[in-house]
Structure formats: structure tokens, C-alpha cells
Amino acid sequence: MTNQLCSLTLAQTLNKLQKKEIQMSEIVQSVLDSIKKQDSTIHAFLTQNEGLLGDVKAREKLPLAGLPIAVKDNICTKGLRTTASSLVLDKFLPQYTATIVEKVCQAGATIIGKTNLDAWAHGSSTETSQYGRTLNPRNTGHLPGGSSGGSAAAVAADMSIVAIGTETAGSIRQPAAWCGVVGLKPTYGRVSRYGVIAMASSTDSPGPIAKTVQDAAMMLNYLAGQDLHDPTTSPQAVPDFTQSLGKSIKGLKVGLLYQDIEGMEIVKSHIDTAAKVLTELGAKVEPTQALSPQYAISVYTIVQRGEVSSNLARYDGIRFGNDRTFFGDEAKRRIMLGTYTLSKGYADKYYLTAQKARTLFIQDYQKLFEKYDCLISATSPSFAKKIGVTENAAMFGELEDMLLEPSSITGLPGISVPCYKDPQTNLFIGLNIIAPMWREDRVIQIADAFEKATDWNTWKETK
Amino acid sequence: MKNTVTKTQVTHVAQLASLTITEQEAEHLVGAFDETLAVIDNLSQLSLNETEPTSQVTGLENITRADEVLTDNMFSQQEALANAKRSYDGYFVVDRIIDND
Numbered sequence A: 001m002t003n004q005l006c007s008l009t010l011a012q013t014l015n016k017l018q019k020k021e022i023q024m025s026e027i028v029q030s031v032l033d034s035i036k037k038q039d040s041t042i043h044a045f046l047t048q049n050e051g052l053l054g055d056v057k058a059r060e061k062l063p064l065a066g067l068p069i070a071v072k073d074n075i076c077t078k079g080l081r082t083t084a085s086s087l088v089l090d091k092f093l094p095q096y097t098a099t100i101v102e103k104v105c106q107a108g109a110t111i112i113g114k115t116n117l118d119a120w121a122h123g124s125s126t127e128t129s130q131y132g133r134t135l136n137p138r139n140t141g142h143l144p145g146g147s148s149g150g151s152a153a154a155v156a157a158d159m160s161i162v163a164i165g166t167e168t169a170g171s172i173r174q175p176a177a178w179c180g181v182v183g184l185k186p187t188y189g190r191v192s193r194y195g196v197i198a199m200a201s202s203t204d205s206p207g208p209i210a211k212t213v214q215d216a217a218m219m220l221n222y223l224a225g226q227d228l229h230d231p232t233t234s235p236q237a238v239p240d241f242t243q244s245l246g247k248s249i250k251g252l253k254v255g256l257l258y259q260d261i262e263g264m265e266i267v268k269s270h271i272d273t274a275a276k277v278l279t280e281l282g283a284k285v286e287p288t289q290a291l292s293p294q295y296a297i298s299v300y301t302i303v304q305r306g307e308v309s310s311n312l313a314r315y316d317g318i319r320f321g322n323d324r325t326f327f328g329d330e331a332k333r334r335i336m337l338g339t340y341t342l343s344k345g346y347a348d349k350y351y352l353t354a355q356k357a358r359t360l361f362i363q364d365y366q367k368l369f370e371k372y373d374c375l376i377s378a379t380s381p382s383f384a385k386k387i388g389v390t391e392n393a394a395m396f397g398e399l400e401d402m403l404l405e406p407s408s409i410t411g412l413p414g415i416s417v418p419c420y421k422d423p424q425t426n427l428f429i430g431l432n433i434i435a436p437m438w439r440e441d442r443v444i445q446i447a448d449a450f451e452k453a454t455d456w457n458t459w460k461e462t463k
Numbered sequence B: 001m002k003n004t005v006t007k008t009q010v011t012h013v014a015q016l017a018s019l020t021i022t023e024q025e026a027e028h029l030v031g032a033f034d035e036t037l038a039v040i041d042n043l044s045q046l047s048l049n050e051t052e053p054t055s056q057v058t059g060l061e062n063i064t065r066a067d068e069v070l071t072d073n074m075f076s077q078q079e080a081l082a083n084a085k086r087s088y089d090g091y092f093v094v095d096r097i098i099d100n101d
Helices: A010-018 A024-042 A052-058 A099-106 A149-156 A173-179 A213-223 A268-280 A293-314 A329-342 A348-371 A396-400 A405-409 A440-453 B007-016 B023-045 B077-081
Strands: A045-048 A068-072 A110-115 A162-167 A182-185 A205-210 A253-256 A284-287 A374-378 A414-421 A428-434
Touching: A010 A213, A024 A045, A024 A052, A024 A068, A024 A110, A045 A149, A052 A110, A068 A149, A099 A110, A099 A162, A099 A213, A110 A149, A149 A162, A149 A173, A149 A205, A162 A182, A162 A213, A173 A182, A173 A414, A173 A428, A182 A213, A182 A440, A205 A213, A213 A414, A213 A440, A253 A268, A253 A348, A268 A284, A268 A374, A268 A414, A268 A428, A268 A440, A293 A329, A293 A348, A293 A396, A293 A405, A293 B023, A329 A348, A329 B007, A329 B023, A348 A374, A348 A405, A348 B023, A374 A440, A414 A440, A428 A440, B007 B023
Parallel strands: A068 A110, A068 A162, A253 A284, A253 A374
Antiparallel strands: A045 A110, A162 A205, A182 A205, A182 A414, A374 A428, A414 A428
């Protein structure tokens, strides 16, 4: 869809609007045409907002001027169907809107539609969606990743200028990496969860999926901040994240992680090349060691299944939604495993042990951040996998997200930026950058410098 | 020692979680449980006796707000019932769970 209005970035869109070179209605029309042309194949959207054009008109005087954005379908939108890709919520029309959506809409954004995900955000492929999988727009024989696969695919295919996703362990960064876009997972507690359908409450973090690091930074400005309705949000001051753009990374100390662990063969050399780029930009990059992510898989699996079994207990079909017979296989499996690990006689063995190991990871990263300003690794150990691979793989998501789970269970902020594209398959590899708690500014600074120094970003040279 | 579950255990867990599963599903779930338990078993290699558990990462404590009614997130009765499959005279309708006698 190159050279059409829908392929503009958020920054370019606002710039052109300001100069009166274009009108938002033209952008909206271009995005809608793009959806019409592609989404019968890609299947990024579950529901489209019929009231879009009216919303755009009503918001044209606001800072975002009616900007069309895609919203992951586990985020409540008043009067607009919200399913979490589960038949349990097939006809659910939320009576209220999530804080993050409220905030971006008050700034002038409009919702184009709700994007597909793994049911209840359980997975890393969109293949557990009860409405069918999304395909990777870069190569439709492959998966977009997940769980925010619909949001990442929508952005990658220019079916949305930006999108909102949620991450519990990899669900923003991994699909961003697989679709060749930018995904930013904020510090846990930086962005409100109010109105986000709860999955694992102690790690759920909503964030932007965007075409460029600049766009992600701009979106985070709107999403971040304490919320009266979510007491886990932090009173930490929110900086202007766009101030981190265009800053030198000279002298920053960067630790390179996980290159020597098993399973990194496909991506290793490309991550080494990315590290060299950072070195050329003046950063001091060196390989370093952290606790094995194999343990993070276990911590995450136990904590997540436990929190899932508790959070999904509310779906009884009484106040809203269908009854529990409508759960898909993956949700059943996770609810039951969580019930098991929390049940009498097993809670200490599994849940308490996992929570203690979680402390070890926090301590391990604290120590690493005494020495390094940030840490980098591959986002995923592979390119986007082929459709169908998740069948009969109970641990598919956890193993795919192995490199991201340590930063998820510790609550750290991270970003994935494209750092390689395979010329044969058109598929991408992402570079994951993480920083200490509340230092999204630093991951943005480094990701932006990397993006500007390389040619992997598809939107970089357009117009 | 390898951690495994039996079909009886799986069926019991389903009951606890208020899920209905078929015989075939139960058999399948035994395999899925074993696969997952085999992965998470590695935590026994860590020495954790001296380590405190973490349940949340931000360290926030005693977060309170002014004791005022927030009207912006209140539902009217009609809104509250809007998504219910069964309602009667302003109430949610639920199945009987206590026997008559």
C-alpha cells in the first residue's frame, strides 16, 4: 500500500494535517480502503466501528484530529463489541470504555475497529482465537505472532496508522517483531489496566504498536499515567517521551543477552550485527549473562496460569457473556493448570516457589542495571512461524516468548524494533531493548537511534 | 521425581474450575498437564530458601483515594442488566444451586 495516505506514519499524518496538505477524512478513507482490500485475507479485525466517520468529524479540532487507530479486542469499548476473541463474550457490548481508550479518544483518536488476538490473550500466534487466526501481512503463509497479532498485522498492512495492544509476556513485542513493526511494552503500572479484560493481573501491560519508534513514543504520551480506577498504576511522573528522540547514545553501556543459549542459531548473527550498529553509534556493548530464561518460562507459566484461573472464574454467564461451556481448549487448559497449581498441597510447591524465583529475577536485573544502562537481545528466537504450528503444543507461547518473559515477570519496560528482513521470505527479526523500571525514555532513545541508523524500518523512506 | 497427573486428578480439577470436559478431553489434558509440569519442574534446581516471594513488582502500598462517589463509573440498573441473558423485574436470574430440602 506504499505511497498511499494509509501508509503515512502518525508523525507524518499530524505534520501534513497541520500544514493543511491533507484532511483527516482522506486518511480515514484510505485506511478503510486498505482494510477492504486486504482484511478478507489477513483477518486482523473482528469488529469494525460503524460510527467511525461521525467520530472523526466530532474530533477534528482535537490534537489527534480524528486519527483512526485499531484497538485489541480484549480492551473494553462502550457499545462496541468486545470479545477477547472468545465465544464466551461473543455478543458482549461493554457498558464502559477502558481508561486508555478514553484517553486517546479524548485526545482526538477514533477507533477503526477491534483486532484479533489469541483468545483471552492466551498465546503467541492468534491461532487460539475462536474467530480464526490472523495471517502475517508480510508473508501470508506465516503467523503474525500474538497475542496482539491483529494489532501488529493491522499496522504492518497499513490498515491502521497505529494500534493499541496488551502484553503479559511478549504479546506486544513478539507480534511486532514477527510483523516488522515497533512494539513498546511499558513498565508494569505505567499504563492503566482499567477496562482491559484481565488475564494475568500482575504482569498485564497495555502499550502501543506503531510504524516507527517516534510514533510509539507519541502514543505512549497519551496512554501513560496514574489512573484513579486502577490502583496498581504508579504516581511516578510521566515525562514527554518524544524528548528521547534524536538523542545521542554515545557512552551508554549496553549488555547483550542470551546469544549463547540453545535455540538462537537463526537470529544470532543478526543480533550481533545490531549490536555492532549500536557500537558504531558510540554505545559500549558487551555480552553479559543473566539468569537462564528457562526459569522465567516456569515462573511465568505458574504465575500466569494461577492468575488466569482466578480472573476467568468470573465468567459464569450470569451478568454478561455465555456460560463456561463456551471456553476454547487453550483457556480450559490454562484455567485448569492454574487451578491445579493453586490447589491444596500444590500451592507451596508451585505458586510460592514461582513467586520466590520471581524475586531472583528482579535481583538479577537490578544487579545488571548497576552495570548497564540497558540490555538487548533478540525479541524472538525465530522468524514468524508457519500457520498451524501451534496445534498440540501446550507450551508454544511460553517457549516462543522465552526471551521476553524475564522482563515481563520483573515488570521492566521493553521495545522491539525491526533489525533484519529476510529478502527471500520477507519476514523480520526484532531487536528487544529493555531498561530499568520507569525508563521507557531510555528504550525509546536507543531504539530511535538504532532505527535511524539502519534501513529495516519499512516506513522510513516513504515521503 | 517426575511430576505426572492422572485422569482422575484432571477430572477433579475440572470440577473445581467449574468446567465440563469430555472423557476424550480429560485424556488429552493429562498429556498437556504432564508436558507443562515437565517444563516448570526446573525451579527445583534453584536455591530459594532465603528468598522472599514477589507478588507485585511496583512496590506500591496502601493506595487509597478520597472517599467520594465516582459517578463516572457507575452503572444504571438498566446498564448493569444490559448484557445479562436472563433478567426479571430488575434482577439477574440465576440457576438454583441449593436443593429444596
